[in-house]
Amino acid sequence: xxxxxxxxxxxxxxxxxxxxxxxxxxxxxxxxxxxxxxxxxxxxxxxxxxxxxxxxxxxxxxxxxxxxxxxxxxxxxxxxxxxxxxxxxxxxxxxxxxxxxxxxxxxxxxxxxxxxxxxxxxxxxxxxxxxxxxxxxxxxxxxxxxxxxxxxxxxxxxxxxxxxxxxxxxxxxxxxxxxxxxxxxxxxxxxxxxxxxxxxxxxxxxxxxxxxxxxxxxxxxxxxxxxxxxxxxxxxxxxxxxxxxxxxxxxxxxxxxxxxxxxxxxxxxxxxxxxxxxxxxxxxxxxxxxx
Amino acid sequence: xxxxxxxxxxxxxxxxxxxxxxxxxxxxxxxxxxxxxxxxxxxxxxxxxxxxxxxxxxxxxxxxxxxxxxxxxxxxxxxxxxxxxxxxxxxxxxxxxxxxxxxxxxxxxxxxxxxxxxxxxxxxxxxxxxxxxxxxxxxxxxxxxxxxxxxxxxxxxxxxxxxxxxxxxxxxxxx
Numbered sequence: 480x481x482x483x484x485x486x487x488x489x490x491x492x493x494x495x496x497x498x499x500x501x502x503x504x505x506x507x508x509x510x511x512x513x514x515x516x517x518x519x520x521x522x523x524x525x526x527x528x529x530x531x532x533x534x535x536x537x538x539x540x541x542x543x544x545x546x547x548x549x550x551x552x553x554x555x556x557x558x559x560x561x562x563x564x565x566x567x568x569x570x571x572x573x574x575x576x577x578x579x580x581x582x583x584x585x586x587x588x589x590x591x592x593x594x595x596x597x598x599x600x601x602x603x604x605x606x607x608x609x610x611x612x613x614x615x616x617x618x619x620x621x622x623x624x625x626x627x628x629x630x631x632x633x634x635x636x637x638x639x640x641x642x643x644x645x646x647x648x649x650x651x652x653x654x655x656x657x658x659x660x661x662x663x664x665x666x667x668x669x670x671x672x673x674x675x676x677x678x679x680x681x682x683x684x685x686x687x688x689x690x691x692x693x694x695x696x697x698x699x700x701x702x703x704x705x706x707x708x709x710x711x712x713x714x715x716x717x718x719x720x721x722x723x724x725x726x727x728x729x730x731x732x733x734x735x736x737x738x739x740x741x742x743x744x745x746x747x748x749x750x751x752x753x754x755x756x757x758x759x760x761x762x763x764x765x766x767x768x769x770x
Numbered sequence: 771x772x773x774x775x776x777x778x779x780x781x782x783x784x785x786x787x788x789x790x791x792x793x794x795x796x797x798x799x800x801x802x803x804x805x806x807x808x809x810x811x812x813x814x815x816x817x818x819x820x821x822x823x824x825x826x827x828x829x830x831x832x833x834x835x836x837x838x839x840x841x842x843x844x845x846x847x848x849x850x851x852x853x854x855x856x857x858x859x860x861x862x863x864x865x866x867x868x869x870x871x872x873x874x875x876x877x878x879x880x881x882x883x884x885x886x887x888x889x890x891x892x893x894x895x896x897x898x899x900x901x902x903x904x905x906x907x908x909x910x911x912x913x914x915x916x917x918x919x920x921x922x923x924x925x926x927x928x929x930x931x932x933x934x935x936x937x938x939x940x941x942x943x944x945x
Contacts, residue, residue, distance in 0.1 A: 486919075488899045488900035488901055489900065489901070491907075491911065491916070491919050492901045492903065492907055492919070493901075495910065495911065495914050495916065498914075498916060499914045499915070499916060502916075514917055516920045516922070517922050519898035519899055519922060519925070519926065520894050520898060520899050520900060524887075524890050524891070524894065524900060525891060525894065525930075526871055527848070527871060527874040527875070527878070527887060528874070528875065528878045528883065528887055528888075528891060529875055529878060530796070530797040530798055530871055530872075530875055531797065532930055532931075535929055535930075536894075536926075536929065536930070539925060539929060582929065583929075585928045585929075586925040586928050586929060631851075631852070631853040631854055631855075632852075632854075635853070635854035635855075635857070635858055636854050636857055636858070636867075637858060646854075646858055671816065672816050672851050672853035672855070674816075674851055675851070676850070676851035676852045676853070677817070677848075677849055677850070677851045679884075679886045679887075680845075680848045680849055680884060680886075681821070681849060684817060684820045684821050684849065685851075687820050688816055688817075688820065688851070753914060
C-alpha cells in the first residue's frame with residue numbers, strides 16, 4: 480500500500496531516530512511512503528490562539544494530499560490527531576468546509592475531505608495487522624520487557640478513533656509490541672498524560688505529570704518505555720534527568736520509538752535504526768538482541 | 771496576570787452576563803451551557819491535583835456566572851494539557867477540552883496571550899513550520915539517508931492573518 484508520509488515540524492528535526500526507523504520498518508513490511516515537500520505545520524500549535532487558524536493550516540495539508548490522491552500517515556500523535564479532526568470536520572460540516580475553502584482560495588487550494596488520516600500505528604494495525612507483523616519478524620525479541628505508552632492523542636478524542644482502539648482499555652500498541660516477541664509490561668499509570676502540552680506554560684506541573692509514569696516504569700524492570708509521539712518523548716526522555724533531580728528518584732529508563740524495536744525484530748541493526756540518537760541508551764535491550 | 775482568589779466575594783455588578791454567550795459562540799464553546807456541575811471533569815483532570823487553580827468544573831461555573839476578567843486575564847486557563855480526559859467522561863457532552871480552546875481564543879482576542887505562543891505563531895507564519903530549517907539540519911538528515919526538508923513559507927502569510935486575533939469565528943460543534 481502507498482501513503483503520504485507526514486513528518487510535521489518536530490520529528491524531522493529532533494527525532495531522526497523515529498523517522499528513519501519508521502521508514503525502514505514500513506519498507507520492510509511493504510508500505511510505500513511518498514514524501515510531499517510542500518507539507519507544512521499541522522496547525523495544532525495555533526489552536527489555543529485561534530481555532531480557525533488551525534482549521535486552515537491543517538486543511539492546507541489535506542488539500543495537498545487530495546491533489547496527490549493519497550491518504551496521509553503521520554508520525555506525531557498531535558499532527559495525526561489534528562489532521563484527522565479537521566478532515567472529519569471538512570467531511571461532515573459543509574459550512575466549515577466552505578469557510579475553509581474561502582481562506583484556501585488565495586493560495587490556489589481546495590479541500591473536499593477525501594483523504595484519510597492515520598497515525599503510523601493505525602496504519603500498521605489496519606494494513607499489516609498483528610499477524611502480519613508476527614510473520615515478518617525474523618529476530619524475535621525474546622526476553623525483552625517493554626512498557627507501552629500510547630499518548631493522549633493516539634486514543635482521544637475517541638469519536639475520531641472508532642473501530643481502532645479504546646481510550647480506557649487500549650490494546651493496539653501492546654499487541655504490536657507482543658508481535659515483536661517482546662514481553663509487554665503493564666503498570667498502573669499506563670493512561671497518564673505526559674504533560675508535554677503544558678511544558679511551555681509550567682515546567683513544574685508538566686514534570687510532575689511525567690514523573691509518575693517514569694517512577695512506575697522504572698519499578699517494573701522494563702528494558703525501555705516504548706512510545707510513538709515526539710511530544711511524549713520530550714517529557715519522558717528529554718526531561719527525565721530534570722525529573723529525577725526534582726523528585727529524588729533514581730531514573731534511568733531508556734525511551735525508544737516503536738518502529739525502532741519493530742526494526743530490531745525485523746532484523747535491522749541498531750545503527751540503521753538510529754539508536755545512537757536515543758539519549759538514555761537502551762544498553763541492556765540492545766545487548767540482548769544484538770549480543 | 772491577576773490570580774483568582776477563591777475566597778473573594780463576587781461583586782454582582784462586575785459580572786458580565788454576556789460572557790457565557792460569547793464563549794458558547796466560539797468554535798468549540800457550544801456545549802458549555804449543558805454542564806450540570808457533576809464534577810466528573812475535575813475528578814479525571816490530571817492538572818487539577820497539581821495546580822488547584824486549574825479546576826474544570828470551577829472554570830465552567832466562573833464562565834456561567836460572568837466572571838469574564840477573572841477568567842480571561844488569569845494564567846491558569848493556559849494550563850490545560852489537552853489530554854481530552856474531561857471530554858471523554860462528560861455525561862453532558864460539554865466537550866470541555868474544546869470549551870477551553872474557546873476560552874483561550876477569547877483571551878487571545880483580548881490580547882491576553884502567553885508570549886511563547888505569539889513567538890511560535892510568528893515562526894510558523896514566517897517558515898510554515900515550528901522550527902526554521904537550515905543547512906545544519908539537512909546535513910544531519912543526509913547523514914541518516916533522509917531527504918532534505920524544504921520550507922514553503924510563501925502560503926502562510928496569505929493563509930494566516932498577521933495578528934492572532936480575528937473576527938467572529940465559525941462554529942465547530944457536533945463533530
